[in-house]
Amino acid sequence: MKTTLKLIIAVLFVMNTAVLFARPQEPKNDKFETVSIKTSAVCGMCKDRLEKNIAFEKGVRLVSLDDETKVLTIEYRKGKNDKERLKKAISRLGYDADDMPADQKAHDRLPACCQKGNDPH
Numbered sequence: 001m002k003t004t005l006k007l008i009i010a011v012l013f014v015m016n017t018a019v020l021f022a023r024p025q026e027p028k029n030d031k032f033e034t035v036s037i038k039t040s041a042v043c044g045m046c047k048d049r050l051e052k053n054i055a056f057e058k059g060v061r062l063v064s065l066d067d068e069t070k071v072l073t074i075e076y077r078k079g080k081n082d083k084e085r086l087k088k089a090i091s092r093l094g095y096d097a098d099d100m101p102a103d104q105k106a107h108d109r110l111p112a113c114c115q116k117g118n119d120p121h
C-alpha cells in the first residue's frame with residue numbers, strides 16, 4: 001500500500017513537471033516586429049522628440065533612441081505598421097531616417113541646435 005502511494009506521488013510529480021515544461025513560450029516574436037532606423041538626431045531634445053512622437057504611431061509598443069549611434073529601435077505590433085511608414089513618420093518630425101531624407105519644412109522648424117549637421121552635444 002505504501003509503495004502504491006509513493007508511486008502515485010511520484011507519477012503526480014512527474015506529470016506536474018511535464019506540465020511546467022510544456023507551457024508555451026511567450027508568443028512575443030510572432031506578434032511584434034522590431035526595426036532599427038538610423039536617424040539624424042543630435043541631442044537629448046531630439047531623443048525626447050523622436051521617442052515621444054513615434055510612440056504614438058500606429059501599433060508601436062516600444063521606442064528607444066541609442067544615445068551613441070542615434071539609431072531608433074522601434075517595436076510594433078505586426079501588421080499594424082511597417083518600416084517605410086515609420087521612416088516617413090521620422091522624416092515628418094524633421095530627421096533623416098536611413099536613406100530617407102528629413103522633411104525640409106519640419107527640419108527647418110526644429111530648434112537650431114537640433115538641426116542636421118550639428119555636432120552631437
Ligand SMILES: [Cu+2]
Nearest residue numbers: 043045046114
Ligand atoms: Cu536636438
